[in-house]
Amino acid sequence: MKQITTLGHSAHTVNRIGLGCMGMSEFYGSFDENESIRTLHKALDMGVNFFDTADMYGSGANEKLLGKAFKGRWDDLVLATKFAIMRGPKGEFLGVNGKPEYIRKACDQSLQNLGIESIDLYYMHRKDPEVEIEETVGAMAELIKLGKVKSIGLSEVDPETLKRAHAVxxxxxxxxxxxxxxxxPENELFGICKELxxxxxxxxxxxRGFLTGAIKSRADLEEGDFRLNNPRFTEEAIRKNLEFVDVIDKLAQSKGVTKAQVALAWILSQNDEITTIPGTRKVHRLEENMGALDVELTAEDLAYIEASMPSETIGTRY
Ligand SMILES: NC(=O)c1ccc[n+]([C@@H]2O[C@H](COP(=O)([O-])OP(=O)(O)OC[C@H]3O[C@@H](n4cnc5c(N)ncnc54)[C@H](OP(=O)(O)O)[C@@H]3O)[C@@H](O)[C@H]2O)c1
Known part of the structure; x- marks a missing residue:
């Protein structure tokens, strides 16, 4: 399987499996800074060079964690962070902001949190419904001119917004x-990404961990875990959605690999440019997930997946 790719319209060449760092500071139960830093260092040692954070993960704590772990090693990696979702002093959610003045301030704060002078890839985390995308992307492009950002990205936008943004x-x-x-995303977004x-x-x-088979009931989640409020993790939804895990498990067993590896290899098999950022706080899971790069899914495996997966997922994504 192709293992590296160049991120579109940038000079960044990354391993097709990066590391999502969100769970190291919030959302998926308790976390341990030392264990997270061990995982981040192990990732670098294994050749992982694409790391994903956001200013809102742990209200700045996640960026600061990466700043601490990667001090002096920034040349070895491509760092992506995000702005737009505002948090208050107690972590409360204060809405989405895509106004130029806010973006400039958010960028400076992220640079300070990370302890760097330029962000490799700066994403708009969510679109501000009150601000035209042209205005937000225009402000992001200004940050490139100032040298504070090297390339820009978007998260969770619809096809029309993506096209309008790319025109700016x-x-x-x-x-x-x-x-x-x-x-x-198979419906329209993949095609637009390819074209542009x-x-x-x-x-x-x-x-969010479910497809690995690690979550079989709500009792597997700690109090305070974000997933307990996610519609896909009601007891009823879990019970029905476990049909996905059964299919993955059968294929994993037949190939002598793990369920997480099947789930990741399937994503990478969709096209040669797609890149993914599984999240983990643990070294052994990082090693397992990176092993997906060596898993080849045959045409027969892919056909089995298409024919056997449930036709609908119970529960909305948020
Ligand atoms: N743009 C956005 O709006 C947005 C939204 C969500 C996430 N993200 C980014 O995407 C990254 C990845 O997404 P995610 O963390 O939400 O979900 P994910 O990668 O689908 O799953 C992460 C969960 O799976 C567990 N896990 C990881 N490897 C495993 C394995 N081999 N076996 C069993 N369990 C395993 C992790 O627990 P342990 O930590 O205990 O291993 C964690 O609870 C995030 O870190 C974040 O950077 C972006």
């Missing part, structure tokens, strides 16, 4: 949820 300034990457239980030379970055590729 080349978009390097579109980050959107994509996995065996979230396949909507935009790299598709698949987030939550393990279905």
């Amino acid at each position: 300034h080349p978009i390097t990457a579109l980050q959107t949820e994509y996995s065996l239980w979230s396949r909507e 030379g935009i790299t598709f970055v698949a987030y939550s590729p393990l279905g």
